[in-house]
Amino acid sequence: MRTDPDISSSSRRMYRRAGIGDIAHVVQHSRLLCRRFAPLGPGIVLVQSGRKIVRHRGEEITIGAGGLLLIPDGVDFDLINEPAPDAPYRAFALNFDSDLITRASIAEGRPIREIRAIENTLPDVEEACRRAMAAIAAGNDLPDAIAAARVSEVLLWLASYGHRFVPPARSERDDRMARLRKAIAADPACAWRAADAASLLCTSEPSLRRHLAAAGTSFRALLVDVRMSIALALLQSTDKPVTVIALDVGYDSPSRFSARFRARFDFPPSAIRGHRHEFDRNGIKSDRASAAAMAAE
Numbered sequence: 001m002r003t004d005p006d007i008s009s010s011s012r013r014m015y016r017r018a019g020i021g022d023i024a025h026v027v028q029h030s031r032l033l034c035r036r037f038a039p040l041g042p043g044i045v046l047v048q049s050g051r052k053i054v055r056h057r058g059e060e061i062t063i064g065a066g067g068l069l070l071i072p073d074g075v076d077f078d079l080i081n082e083p084a085p086d087a088p089y090r091a092f093a094l095n096f097d098s099d100l101i102t103r104a105s106i107a108e109g110r111p112i113r114e115i116r117a118i119e120n121t122l123p124d125v126e127e128a129c130r131r132a133m134a135a136i137a138a139g140n141d142l143p144d145a146i147a148a149a150r151v152s153e154v155l156l157w158l159a160s161y162g163h164r165f166v167p168p169a170r171s172e173r174d175d176r177m178a179r180l181r182k183a184i185a186a187d188p189a190c191a192w193r194a195a196d197a198a199s200l201l202c203t204s205e206p207s208l209r210r211h212l213a214a215a216g217t218s219f220r221a222l223l224v225d226v227r228m229s230i231a232l233a234l235l236q237s238t239d240k241p242v243t244v245i246a247l248d249v250g251y252d253s254p255s256r257f258s259a260r261f262r263a264r265f266d267f268p269p270s271a272i273r274g275h276r277h278e279f280d281r282n283g284i285k286s287d288r289a290s291a292a293a294m295a296a297e
Contacts, residue, residue: 011025011027011239012025012026012027012237012238012239013025013237013238014233014237014238015133015136015137015139016136017135017136017139017144017147018186019099019100019144019148020097020100020135020136020147020148020151021041021043021094021095021096021097021100021132021136021151022094022095022136023092023094023095023132023133023136023137024092024093024233024236024237025090025091025092025237026081026090026091026092026093026236026237027088027089027090027236027237028050028081028083028088028089028090028236028272029083029088029272029273030083030267030271030272031080031082031083032080032081032265032267032271032272033078033079033080033266034078034079034080034232035078035265035266036076036077036078037076037077037078037079037229037232038075038076038181038225038229039071039075039095040181040185040226040229040230041073041095041096041097041098042071042072042073042095042098042101042112042165042168043071043093043094043095043096044068044069044070044071044093044094044125044129044154044158045063045068045069045071045091045092045093046067046068046091046093046121046126046129047063047064047065047066047067047068047069047089047091048065048090048091048092049065049083049087049088049089049090050064050081050082050083050084050087050088050089050090050091051063051064051065051081051082051084051089052067052069052080052081052082052089052091053079053080053082054069054077054078054079054115054117055077055078055079056075056077056078056114056115057114061115061117063117063119065084066119066120066121067117067118067119067120067121068117068118068121068122068125069115069116069117069118070112070115070116070117070118070158070163070165071115072112072113072114072165072166072168073098073167073168073178074168074178075114075115077115081236092129092133093237094129094132094133094151094154096151096154096165098167098168098178100148100151100152100155101155101165101166101167102167103148103152104152104155104156106155106156106159106164106165107164108159108160108164109158109159109160109161109162109163109164110162110163110164111165111166112163112164112165112166113166116163118163122157122158122161124157124160124161125154125157125158125161128150128153128154128157129154131150131153132150132153132154134150135147135150135151136151176201176203176208176211177211177212177215177222179200180197180200180201180222181222181226183197183200184197184222184223184226184227185226185229185230188226188230188248188249188250189247189248189249189250190250191250192223192250194208194209194219197219224260224264225264227249227250227251227260228249228260228261228264228265230248230249231245231246231248231249231257231261231269232261232265232272234248234249235269235272236272242254242257242258242269242270245257245269246258257269
């Protein structure tokens, strides 16, 4: 079995286990604003260094090193990952598969329906996260049932402190959107077409397009958004070259990928890895920062 990953390590890494969850160690060197960030599932973030600033429904939440952020399913928000003065922003993130939360059937604790912040890390939760991370990273070396139990332990510890993740209550439209996002996220490099997505959801293509239009989006916009969200996670949590990440999310052309990424997040992929940019207090790039970003491309 792989050795227990050290969540205090400075290296980027990401592991995923179908039906259970995924973990990532995020390392970011620039203070960057990500608008309308939509995690692919409920989860938690343990900040190791720097600060995470979240803006949601008119409120601003700031979590420093040692803080814990609880994120329910189906929310989107603006966020800023801010490096420390002498170190990059680092955080350990664990996303739970929604089916795992349903199977856990936890009744204790107050339901987490909005983003919730805990200023100081709960030691029991952090230790459970270490075991969950090792279980997800172990792959075939550990049976699925054992891995699921270790990730569920995080849910149980959180519930013991009064924080309970619950399966989302969705309308039929929301459920289709969630299923479609999950399917695309499972294979972002696929040459997805609306007809393929409709078939997967057991509906007609016109019906799918109507559902998406009612939600204020389109199939193409949703596809790009999911791909760019995954690209952001890969840039933050792996050391893969940008050209490889472009292929991973379905782009043969690195320049086209970079253009799509910039259009979605308003900064280039290179900004994540090590180029520092200047922002005002609201997280908006200054003209000098924008020029530097363009030069870096």
